[in-house]
Amino acid sequence: MRSLLTSSYLTLALAALVLLTGCRETRSEREPIQPQQNMYYDESFGPQEANSFFENRMADRAPVAGAVARGHLKEDSRFYTGRDEEGNLIERIPIPVTRELLERGQDRYNIYCAVCHGQAGDGQGIIMTGDYGYTPAPTYHSSRLRDEVGDGYLYDVVANGVRSMPGYAQQISVSDRWAIVGYMRALQRSQFTEEDDLPASAIREIEQGRSANIQGGRIGEE
Numbered sequence: 001m002r003s004l005l006t007s008s009y010l011t012l013a014l015a016a017l018v019l020l021t022g023c024r025e026t027r028s029e030r031e032p033i034q035p036q037q038n039m040y041y042d043e044s045f046g047p048q049e050a051n052s053f054f055e056n057r058m059a060d061r062a063p064v065a066g067a068v069a070r071g072h073l074k075e076d077s078r079f080y081t082g083r084d085e086e087g088n089l090i091e092r093i094p095i096p097v098t099r100e101l102l103e104r105g106q107d108r109y110n111i112y113c114a115v116c117h118g119q120a121g122d123g124q125g126i127i128m129t130g131d132y133g134y135t136p137a138p139t140y141h142s143s144r145l146r147d148e149v150g151d152g153y154l155y156d157v158v159a160n161g162v163r164s165m166p167g168y169a170q171q172i173s174v175s176d177r178w179a180i181v182g183y184m185r186a187l188q189r190s191q192f193t194e195e196d197d198l199p200a201s202a203i204r205e206i207e208q209g210r211s212a213n214i215q216g217g218r219i220g221e222e
C-alpha cells in the first residue's frame with residue numbers, strides 16, 4: 001500500500017515535469033497573458049497631439065519655467081547683452097581689451113562692417129560710394145558716437161541693429177561683437193587723437209613733417 005502511494009506520487013511528479021518542460025521553446029502567436037501589467041503598455045503621443053489627461057489637453061509638456069538648455073546658461077548679462085542687471089546699457093567693454101582682441105575686431109570689422117561703414121569708419125564703404133541707393137551708413141567720427149554713447153550701446157547695435165541697419169547676432173559671436181566694439185573705439189581714436197595719446201616717436205614724425213607714416217589706422221604702435 002505504501003509503495004503504491006509512493007509510485008503514484010512519482011508518476012504525478014513525472015507528469016508535472018513533462019508538462020512544464022513541454023512549455024519551453026514552444027512558440028505561440030497569441031499575446032502572452034500578463035496578470036501584472038505594470039508599464040508594459042505605454043501609450044505614446046506625437047508632437048502637438050491631444051491628451052485628455054492634462055488640463056490643457058496638450059500632450060506636449062512645456063519646460064518648467066526658468067529651465068535652461070545645456071550650455072546655454074547666460075548668467076553674465078553684461079557680457080551677453082551689453083546691459084547691467086537693471087537693464088541699462090553699460091559704459092565699458094566687460095572683457096580685457098588686449099591687442100589680440102583688437103586685431104580680431106579689425107578682422108571681423110573688415111569682413112562685416114567695412115562694406116558700408118568704410119575701413120576707416122567714415123561711412124564711405126564700397127556700398128555707399130557705389131551709388132546702390134542704400135540708406136547712408138553714418139561715420140563713427142561724430143561726437144555723439146565718440147563721447148555720448150557707451151560701449152554697451154555699440155554692442156547693442158552690432159547684436160540687434162539700429163533703425164535701417166540689420167543686427168548681426170546670427171553671424172557674429174558674442175566675444176567677436178565685443179572685439180568689433182573695441183576696434184570701433186580704436187578707429188575713433190585713429191581719427192580724433194589728443195596729443196597726449198600719441199607716442200613720442202609719432203609726435204617727432206609729425207614735427208618733422210613725415211605725418212604720412214602714421215596714417216592708416218595702425219593700432220598702438222610705438
Ligand code: HEC
Pocket residue numbers: 109112113114115116117127135136137138145154157158162163164165168180184
Ligand atoms: C548694409 C550696410 C551696413 C553694414 C554691413 C553695417 N551697417 Fe552699421 N549702419 C548702417 C546704416 C544704414 C546705419 C544707419 C541706420 C539708420 O540710422 O537708420 C548704420 C548705423 C550704425 C551705427 C550708428 C548707430 C547710431 O546710433 O547712430 C553703428 C555704431 C553701426 N552702424 C555699426 C556697425 C557695425 C559695427 C557693423 C558691422 C558689424 C555694421 N554697422 C554693419 C549700415 C550698415
